[in-house]
Amino acid sequence: MTGWVAIAGLGPGNDALVTPEVTNAVAQATDIIGYIPYVARIAPREGLTLHATDNRVELDRALHALELASQGARVVVVSSGDPGVFAMASAVFEAVEAHPEHTDCDIRVLPGITAMLAAAAAAGAPLGHDFCAINLSDNLKPWDVIEHRLRMAARGDFAMAFYNPRSKSRPHGFEKTLDVLREECEPERLITFARAVSKADQTLNTVTLAEATPEMADMQTVVILGNSATKRIGRYVYTPRSAS
């Protein structure tokens, strides 16, 4: 039997946002690998082994998937959101690069609804024009790179979506982000804090950049900054399709 690895996006939390492609892959799997809360979303069944691991062991998890597949297992690596956006897909390819004996492994990436697009949909259409996605975690890149990207994105008048804005280990990162954005953008710029998107306890909070505080974000929050044309209409926030 030939093994494979499918790196699958479970979407932001609501099962109605899981694609049939992902559901089918899970149904065919012998093994599920992933971070504890994502593996917890998979229903146990006979013949399916669940391997739940803690966060920050992405490369170990990826290598484990490749090794199981080389022994004939059908492995689904579960990510939240989309696996290609600040999630497990790059980690698996990093593991392949470090362990070239797995280069011929049958690896598929199954896209999912990434948090920023679910958040944008809940708010209206704040990403309806050109935009950037930026991971604010400085675990894997220095703050200088983040700051430079924020400035370039602001000067290009991109809307921006921020992943991982804040954690206990980085209490000041998002404060610095807001400081940079306030230097580059006008105080009336709209910013939306979307927490627990698509889940029962989802909250949305849109304020101006002048009103924004670091406490409005945590690690369950995706933050969307509009571009200079983003506006409110009724209870919605949207960015027009045109630019001048």
Add this chain to the structure above:
Amino acid sequence: MTGWVAIAGLGPGNDALVTPEVTNAVAQATDIIGYIPYVARIAPREGLTLHATDNRVELDRALHALELASQGARVVVVSSGDPGVFAMASAVFEAVEAHPEHTDCDIRVLPGITAMLAAAAAAGAPLGHDFCAINLSDNLKPWDVIEHRLRMAARGDFAMAFYNPRSKSRPHGFEKTLDVLREECEPERLITFARAVSKADQTLNTVTLAEATPEMADMQTVVILGNSATKRIGRYVYTPRSAS
């Protein structure tokens, strides 16, 4: 009976990428509105009226949806990909702004798998680090804005996904895009042309920026430019999670 408008993303083409949320909304709809090829993806049934219109009439289509909903209809406006990414969601909110009598309409945006994320998944993980999404159509913005954004995104070392790279009415736009990118990026930079993503006739073509030609793209193509660290590993293209 209370009407509503759901702006739904059908994903890039393969029905296995349509979320259950969208499938459920279509099942409850009385009316489907959209561009001809997207409406053609909806199975006809009794009690469901299909309103297929040509391209470039987004605002008329949006207003039609709002008017039907105000008369009690349950309207699904279908987009390809994700409705919030260069698709119908912003057009509907623009129509609400122009016709404020519809401000209280029950409007929901239902996210979908947008083309760049399906293309990235098919190629590996080229958007695995910070990235930008840029619409290269100059129907709704001047070329100067596009050029400035390309330069800012390149100087921020973002990966980039390009929508609508080329059309019959704009045969030279993508050539100019490649010229700007060659001024800003090294010739070895990887660029992936993904055509008809997720469909039976999907093609993927990854070359260096030096090798890229305008003819590699058409309006069915999404183009993904890597960042300075994007690499090939076996048949995959991926961007590492870290930056220095």
